[in-house]
Amino acid sequence: MRLSNKRAVVTGAGTGIGAACARKFAAEGCAVAIVDVDGVRANTVAGEISEAGGAAIGIAADVSEAESIAAAFDVAEARFGGVDIVMNNAGIVHPDDGDVAETPDAAWDRTIDINVKGVFLGCKFGVPALKRRGGGAILNTASIVALVGSSPSQIAYTASKGAVVAMTREIAVCYARQGIRANAICPGPIATEMTKQVMGGADLAEAYRQHLPMGRMGTPEEIADMAAYLVSDEASYVTGQTISVDGGLTSAYLCPPD
Ligand SMILES: NC(=O)c1ccc[n+]([C@@H]2O[C@H](COP(=O)([O-])OP(=O)(O)OC[C@H]3O[C@@H](n4cnc5c(N)ncnc54)[C@H](O)[C@@H]3O)[C@@H](O)[C@H]2O)c1
Numbered sequence: 383m384r385l386s387n388k389r390a391v392v393t394g395a396g397t398g399i400g401a402a403c404a405r406k407f408a409a410e411g412c413a414v415a416i417v418d419v420d421g422v423r424a425n426t427v428a429g430e431i432s433e434a435g436g437a438a439i440g441i442a443a444d445v446s447e448a449e450s451i452a453a454a455f456d457v458a459e460a461r462f463g464g465v466d467i468v469m470n471n472a473g474i475v476h477p478d479d480g481d482v483a484e485t486p487d488a489a490w491d492r493t494i495d496i497n498v499k500g501v502f503l504g505c506k507f508g509v510p511a512l513k514r515r516g517g518g519a520i521l522n523t524a525s526i527v528a529l530v531g532s533s534p535s536q537i538a539y540t541a542s543k544g545a546v547v548a549m550t551r552e553i554a555v556c557y558a559r560q561g562i563r564a565n566a567i568c569p570g571p572i573a574t575e576m577t578k579q580v581m582g583g584a585d586l587a588e589a590y591r592q593h594l595p596m597g598r599m600g601t602p603e604e605i606a607d608m609a610a611y612l613v614s615d616e617a618s619y620v621t622g623q624t625i626s627v628d629g630g631l632t633s634a635y636l637c638p639p640d
Pocket residue numbers: 393394395396397398399400417418419420423443444445446471472473474496500523524525526568569570571572573574575576577
C-alpha cells in the first residue's frame with residue numbers, strides 16, 4: 383500500500399472530492415482525519431472508513447477560522463502521533479458569486495475567507511506539523527478556472543483558485559529543502575453537490591458536457607487517484623506543480639461533436 387504508516391488531514395472531506403480522497407488514502411494504508419464544517423458528515427465518512435477496516439477520525443472545524451483549524455491539527459496529531467499529509471480541499475461557490483460588475487462584496491469576502499484563507503491556515507498550521515515529522519506532502523485543491531476563463535463567470539471563485547495555485551508554488555519553493563512538497567490539483571467538472579448547485583438546470587449541464595473532450599464529467603474517485611499519487615512517495619520529485627484532472631478540458635479549443 384502506497385500510504386502505509388502515513389497520517390493525513392483532509393479538509394472538506396465530509397462529501398464530494400474530499401470524501402473520495404479520504405477513502406482512497408485510507409485504502410492505501412493512511413490514517414485520515416476527516417475535517418469538515420459539517421461535523422455529522424465528517425463523522426459519517428470516518429465511520430464508513432473505520433467499518434471498512436481503515437483508520438479515521440471525524441473533526442468538525444471551519445477552515446476559515448484559525449482557532450478552529452489549529453485545534454483540528456492538534457486533535458489529529460494527538461490521535462495519530464503526527465501528520466505527514468495535508469490536503470486543503472474545502473471550498474465553496476457562493477450562491478451570489480457571478481459577473482465582476484454584479485458580485486456583492488459579501489460574496490467575495492466569504493469566498494476568499496474559505497477558499498484562500500482556508501488554504502493559508504491549513505498550511506500555516508500544517509507546515510509546522512509536517513516539520514515535526516521531518517517532512518511531508520501538501521496538496522491543495524484548486525480548479526481549472528485558475529488556468530482558463532469561464533463564462534458564465536464566478537469571479538470570486540476564479541480569483542480564489544488562482545490564489546491557491548500561486549500559494550502552492552511559493553510554499554513548494556520555500557520548504558523544498560525541509561522535505562515538504564506542495565502541489566495543486568485542478569479538477570475539471572466533477573459530479574458532486576457543488577456542481578449540482580452551480581450547474582442547476584439541464585441546459586447548463588449539457589453546455590459544460592459539450593465543452594469536455596471526453597464528453598462527460600469526472601468522478602470524485604478520478605481526482606482521488608491523482609491525489610493519492612501526489613501525496614505518496616512515488617511523487618518524491620514532484621513539487622510546485624499544478625496538475626489538471628479534467629477530461630482534456632484545458633487542452634481543448636473546439637470539441638468533436640457527439
Ligand atoms: N466539483 C467540481 O467540479 C470541482 C471542480 C474544481 C474544483 N473543485 C474544488 O474541489 C473542492 C471540493 O469540491 P466538491 O465538489 O467536493 O465540493 P462539495 O460542496 O461537494 O463538498 C465540499 C465540502 O467542504 C465542506 N466545507 C465547506 N466550507 C467549509 C469550511 N469553511 N470549513 C470546512 N469544511 C467546509 C462542506 O461541508 C462539504 O462537505 C473545492 O475546493 C472545490 O472548489 C471542485
